[in-house]
Amino acid sequence: MPVLAASGIIKTVGAGRAARRVLDGVNLEVDAGEVVAVLGRSGSGKSTLLHLLGGLDRPDAGRIVLAGEELTGRRPGALARVRLRHIGFVFQSFHLIEELSGEENVLLPARLPGARRGGERRARRLIDSLGLAEIAGRRPHELSGGEQQRVAIARALVGDPELVLADEPTGNLDQDNGATVLGLLRELGDRAVVIVTHEPEAAAIADRVLRLEDGRLREDADEAMALRESA
Amino acid sequence: MLTAALVVSDGLGRGFDRAAGAADLPDAIVRFDPEPAGQVAARIAALPDLAAFSLRREFTGVELDAPGHTSENAAVEIIGPGRRGYAIVAGRDLSGRPGEVLVERGLAAAWGMPLGGRIELDGSSPQRVVGFTESPDNVSYPLAGPRVYVAQVGVSVPPGVNLAEIWLRDPHRLDEVLVQARATSYGVHGLRFVTRAGVRVLLDQAAGIVIDLLVALSLIALLTAAVMLAASARAEVQRRLQAIGLRRAVGASRSYLTATQGLEALIVAAPAATIGLIAGTLATYGPTSRLLMMLNEPAPGAALALPLAAAWMAAVAIPVTSAAWPAWRAAGRAPVALLRGAELAAARSRRRASPIRAGLTVLGARLAGARRARLVATATALGSSTGFVLLMLALASALVSLETDPGALGKRYQLTAQLPPAAVGQVRAIPGVQAAAPRYADEAVDSFSLQETIDVIAYPGDHTEFEAPPLLGGSRIARPDEAEVGAGLADALGLVPGSTLAIQLASGGELRLRVAGVVGSLDHDGRVAYVPARALLARDPSASEQLVVRVRPGADLTRVTAALGATAAPAAGATARGVPLVDTLRAILRAVAIVDGLVCLYALIQTCALTVQERRRTLSVIRAVGAGTPAITRLLAGAALALVAPAAAIGIALERWLLGPALARLAAGYATLSLGAGAGAIAAVLAGLVVAATVAVLWVARRAGRESVVSGLAAP
Known part of the structure; x- marks a missing residue:
């Protein structure tokens, strides 16, 4: 059974004459241990799709099932619980909280009501394994972009989620740091990973590459192969 | 608050002149x-x-x-x-x-x-x-x-x-x-x-306290409003930075953008100020008019129109200025920086991470503390409001005590009886009676210049056994030609220990005694004199007499009263004759305390709302990683706690060491009046703060929970 299954997703943004259907019947399944990259040009609806898959927004139509739980139609509180226990987010601009140290940022989801047990232990392990021990006590503005994104990945993983959603995870990083972050996302074991990006390097680490065009997802095995080879 | 202060201040401050003129x-x-x-x-x-x-x-x-x-x-x-x-x-x-x-x-x-x-x-x-x-x-x-x-x-x-x-x-x-x-x-x-x-001075003394209190409260309310409105306007301008940058880029002038922002604030502030004006007037005009009627003074009526118009303009000017100023500052920046959504005055903290592990509550406190100047100003304003609410509770408690508790006046007897002095022996024999003595009282005027009457009180022996106002200077009466005078009388006549007290009794006879000591008495504003009974009766044998009775601790007061007969009565407090005045004062204090409480609630709601508004992206990130409304509630509780805890400490300290003693001196410089808030009052005010904070947190958290996470993540 796939970790994530989305079918017939429709989403319109804007209103009146400015209304635009950015997702028009999207279908997607992601298995455990699989990394899926979604490519598309700016404004094609990649981030919108990611928000819908992560329960941050609601589709106009369609179904999303995550780890056997139906997301569509759930109340905001229930969606928050699903995000806490099953999903980890990695954002392009890191979104670390300035008032918290790196370690506290990592621990934040583990300290939310309803979090899985063992969060503190997992946080220590992640901080060590991601090479953050030296800088864990520093505030975000004292860290480099790569360090911030590694902290953000640790935060995404601290709840031991089945699904990691990464929105342009290397968009604000230089090439070296970008490669490090992509390497980390590739090595997440049996977790399902969805990366939305417009960078070929990011898509090159994926098992599958999907292109979002005209509101629909299209799988292109040749393109995936070409990207991997070029990388 | 401003309107309430104006109505009462104008009514009491200028009421006598209006009445005297009319x-x-x-x-x-x-x-x-x-x-x-x-x-x-x-x-x-x-x-x-x-x-x-x-x-x-x-x-x-x-x-x-x-x-x-x-x-x-x-x-x-x-x-x-x-x-x-x-x-x-x-x-x-x-x-x-x-x-x-x-x-x-x-x-x-x-x-x-x-x-x-x-x-x-x-x-x-x-x-x-x-x-x-x-x-x-x-x-x-x-x-x-x-x-x-x-x-x-x-x-x-x-x-x-x-x-x-x-x-x-x-x-x-x-x-x-x-x-x-x-x-x-x-x-x-x-x-x-x-x-x-003389009448004017007496009224001004009493009204002055109320007016001083209200002016101070109005200033606190204005400070709170100014801080909150300025912060709110700043957050709003921050939100619109890109729009401002865009308009600057297409040629809008700095003054045009400032005027636009000011106009928007005016559209909101004008009806709000009008509503506040009407509410404040409705809350205080009635009690003030009743008080003025008791003082034989007219209600302010149309004379209030001008001050109220000025108050309206001030209430509108503060938000308009608060909105226009950050817009003026923002519009002065380079359009490119504005289009990037640059912080208006970003100054990242250089502090090291706190050793305290940050849960949601600590994070909330840190978010509120990120704007340190605002937190200090708001905590000071809230603390001052808390201090004033405590003061009013202490004042109300003191009024009740003075009204009902003879002990508050230094009286050590509980009962009086209209019986002749010869009956003392029989009264002392009544079970439950600890002590009894005749008490003589007369009304006198100063032989020189005081236009107010003096209460002359006399006991055959040591008066401190039945009435012991604290000795402020000199000594107790030791000789038959000595007197103790209240500090109010001493102030009025310039008496000190060793001076001569010369008073004209109701009988026309004059009594001259050496002042042995000055005592702090609340009775008759301290215009009292304790004299030996023999000296008083020698000049005025018709001085009124009654027996005063002290009951043994634990004795049944009702039984002793019944045994004393029909003329027995409980000893009166200072304001027993002024119950309606006390009730009216209480009504005014209550109205002001309610308005003050609303100021506190407003400050707390605004603090939470501003935290949500300014840290929209942070809250969205927390929600994205799985925080629901309960978690946001805990975070906001931390923000509220960062404000309430120092405010409570400031309020208690302010009341205990500054406001209480200052008001006690203003109200009764002639006596020792304790206006320190008791544990019960402090507990009640702290509970009120907690309730206000809870209301603010729940309300704002509920609203924050309805915000879109996605749009919050895109916020500047």
């Missing part, structure tokens, strides 16, 4: 034992600088009957020709026809007496009420006995007059006129003066 209040009112009118007129006419005078006969202790009401201590003034010294506030003045009376407005209101109604004086034929009066030379019914004016025509009264009203050409020369009057008053007994200036 009533044509005389510069001096002189009371004396009845004398032939011609003889008194001749002496007054010889006074220097005299503008006018009128003579009257005043009767006190008159029985007054009206439908459903009766009083046995009415004062009736028989009005002759000449100036009146009262204002007609409804109906008309006496026409000279028999059977007409005027009554005080306070009495008419208290008894529900209509114009044209009938009253009877000492069982005479019914008289028709033709008008209501107001004269601020004395407080009104029910604080004082009812006062009625009757035309001289058709009234059969004994010959002679006992009251003169005097108007001077130059009121500043009153002192020398009074000296002259005393010098030429030989043969005139029971002479007592009330001056317009």
Whole structure:
């Protein structure tokens, strides 16, 4: 059974004459241990799709099932619980909280009501394994972009989620740091990973590459192969 | 809050002048034992600088009957020709026809007496009420006995007059006129003066405290509003930075953008200020008018229009300025920076991470603390409000204590009985009685200059066994020619230990005693003198007497009262005669405390709302990683706690060490009045703060939970 299954997703943004259907019947399944990259040009609806898959927004139509739980139609509180226990987010601009140290940022989801047990232990392990021990006590503005994104990945993983959603995870990083972050996302074991990006390097680490065009997802095995080879 | 302060301050601060002007209040009112009118007129006419005078006969202790009401201590003034010294506030003045009376407005209101109604004086034929009066030379019914004016025509009264009203050409020369009057008053007994200036000073003393309190509270409310509005406007401008940058990029001028922002604030502030103005006026106008009626002063009425208009303009100017200023600053930046959504005045903290592990509550506190200057200003404003609420609770508690607890006045007896001194032995034998003694009391005036009466109290032995006001200086009475004086009297007459106290008793006899000590007494504003009983009775054998009884601890007061007989009564507190005044003061304090509480609630809601508004992206990130409304509630509780905890500490410290002692000195410099808030009051105020914070947190958290996470993540 796939970790994530989305079918017939429709989403319109804007209103009146400015209304635009950015997702028009999207279908997607992601298995455990699989990394899926979604490519598309700016404004094609990649981030919108990611928000819908992560329960941050609601589709106009369609179904999303995550780890056997139906997301569509759930109340905001229930969606928050699903995000806490099953999903980890990695954002392009890191979104670390300035008032918290790196370690506290990592621990934040583990300290939310309803979090899985063992969060503190997992946080220590992640901080060590991601090479953050030296800088864990520093505030975000004292860290480099790569360090911030590694902290953000640790935060995404601290709840031991089945699904990691990464929105342009290397968009604000230089090439070296970008490669490090992509390497980390590739090595997440049996977790399902969805990366939305417009960078070929990011898509090159994926098992599958999907292109979002005209509101629909299209799988292109040749393109995936070409990207991997070029990388 | 501003409106409430204006209504009360204007009413109390200028009420006397309005009333005195409307009533044509005389510069001096002189009371004396009845004398032939011609003889008194001749002496007054010889006074220097005299503008006018009128003579009257005043009767006190008159029985007054009206439908459903009766009083046995009415004062009736028989009005002759000449100036009146009262204002007609409804109906008309006496026409000279028999059977007409005027009554005080306070009495008419208290008894529900209509114009044209009938009253009877000492069982005479019914008289028709033709008008209501107001004269601020004395407080009104029910604080004082009812006062009625009757035309001289058709009234059969004994010959002679006992009251003169005097108007001077130059009121500043009153002192020398009074000296002259005393010098030429030989043969005139029971002479007592009330001056317009003296009445004003007394009223100003009392009103001054209330006005000072309200002005301070208004300033706090204004400070809170200014801080919150400025912060809110800053957050709004921050949100619109890109739009401002865009408009700058297409050519909009800095002043145009500032004016636009100011205009938007005006559109919101104008109706809000109007609503606040109406609400503040409605909350305080009624209680203030009732208080003024008791003081025989008119309600401010249309005179309030100008100050209220100024208050409205101030209430509008603050938000408009608060909105325009950050817009002006933002519009001064380079459009490119604005288009990138650059922080308006970003200054990242250089502090190291705190050693305290951050849960949601600590994070909330840190978010609130990120704007340190605002947090300090808001905590100070909230703390000041808390301090004032505590002060009002302490004041209300002190009022109740003074009203009901004789111990608060230093009285060590619980019961009084109208029994002769000879009955002391029998009273002491009653089971439950610990001690009993005769207490003599007399009313006196100072032989030199004080226009207020002095309460003279005497015991055969050591008075401190039954009344022990704290000794502030000197020593207790040790010899038969010594006296202890209250600090109020000592202040008025410049008395110190070793001075001579010279007072004229009601009998006309003069008592001269050496001042042994000064005591802090709340009774009669400290204008009291404790003298040996033998000295008092030698000059005035008719001084009133009663027995005072101290009951053993644990004894049944009801049984002792019953054993003492029908004349037994509980010992009175200081304000027992002024219960309506105390009630009105309480109503005003309550109204102000409610407004003050709303200021606290507003500050807390705004703090939470601003945290949400300014940290929209942070909250969205927290929600994205799985926080629901309960988690956001905990975070906001931390923000509220960062404000409430220091505010509570500031409030308690402010009340305990600054406001309480300062108000106690203002209210009764002549006595020791404890206005420190007790544990109960502090607990109540802390509970109130917690409730207000809970309401603010729940409300804002609920609203924050409805915000879109996605749009929050995209926020600048």
